[in-house]
Every structure is written in C-alpha cells, then in structure tokens.
Amino acid sequence: xxxxxxxxxxxxxxxxxxxxxxxxxxxxxxxFLAGDRPRFDGHLHPEVTTxxxxxxxxxxxxxxLDSYRDQRDATGQRPRLxxxxxxxxxxxxxxxxxxxxxxxxAQAHAQGPPELTRVTDVLRRVGDRWLIVHHHAExxxxxxxxx
Numbered sequence: 345x346x347x348x349x350x351x352x353x354x355x356x357x358x359x360x361x362x363x364x365x366x367x368x369x370x371x372x373x374x375x376f377l378a379g380d381r382p383r384f385d386g387h388l389h390p391e392v393t394t395x396x397x398x399x400x401x402x403x404x405x406x407x408x409l410d411s412y413r414d415q416r417d418a419t420g421q422r423p424r425l426x427x428x429x430x431x432x433x434x435x436x437x438x439x440x441x442x443x444x445x446x447x448x449x450a451q452a453h454a455q456g457p458p459e460l461t462r463v464t465d466v467l468r469r470v471g472d473r474w475l476i477v478h479h480h481a482e483x484x485x486x487x488x489x490x491x
Contacts, residue, residue: 447463
C-alpha cells in the first residue's frame with residue numbers, strides 16, 4: 345500500500361469511527377428516554393468510570409454505577425425527561441480509541457427550560473462496537489455562548 349493510500353484509508357477509518365460513535369451516543373440517550381437500561385448499558389464498558397456533577401463522587405466501574413442507579417430508582421428518583429439529546433458533537437478517533445465532546449440538552453418538559461451539561465466521553469473500540477470507558481459530565485450554570 346502506498347503512503348497516500350494508507351493516509352486515505354486512515355482518514356476513512358476516522359470518519360467511519362466518528363460516525364459510529366455519534367450514532368452510539370444518540371442511541372444511548374434515546375434508550376434512556378425509552379427506559380431501556382440494557383440498551384443504554386450496551387454502550388458502556390464494564391470498567392467505565394462515571395464522573396458527573398450530580399453523582400456522589402466518581403463511580404469507577406459499571407457495577408458501582410449500577411448500585412447508584414438501583415438505589416436511586418428504588419426511591420423513585422430516576423429522572424423523567426421529555427428531551428435528552430447530544431448537540432454540537434466534536435469527535436476524534438485514533439485507531440481503537442475515540443473522544444467525543446458535546447453538550448447534553450435535558451428538558452423535563454418539551455417546552456420547559458433546558459439544562460445544559462458539558463460532556464466528554466472516552467471510547468474504546470471492542471470488536472465492532474465503540475464502548476464508553478470514561479464519561480465526564482459537568483452541569484453548566486449558564487448557557488454556553490455560540491461560537
């Protein structure tokens with residue numbers, strides 16, 4: 345393979361990887377809205393770390409995340425949302441790893457005020473799937489200005 349061909353192939357892999365990551369992120373939040381936890385969890389690596397503004401400290405594995413969600417759900421505190429969507433996605437792919445940065449828009453009511461969260465997900469390709477190995481989300485106090 346010539347060098348130019350290798351560079352073109354790598355660019356196609358990055359583009360395809362970024363598209364797959366974007367589709368996976370969209371599917372994950374659609375699964376949340378549908379209450380489909382197995383489908384949502386299908387996007388998470390078993391050793392995912394989860395750091396979010398509202399969580400009780402960093403959760404360092406999926407089992408810790410599951411324990412937190414089980415306790416939350418048992419008390420009826422699972423968020424009920426009309427909108428949960430990733431916007432303004434920026435995705436980079438390097439071989440078997442990718443990073444997605446986006447703003448997560450959450451609305452309890454379709455016409456209600458949005459809550460904006462800045463998110464960074466680090467992903468690893470496992471077989472033909474991209475799984476989140478680190479999720480970091482920070483609630484924005486004020487809407488971010490448009491670029």
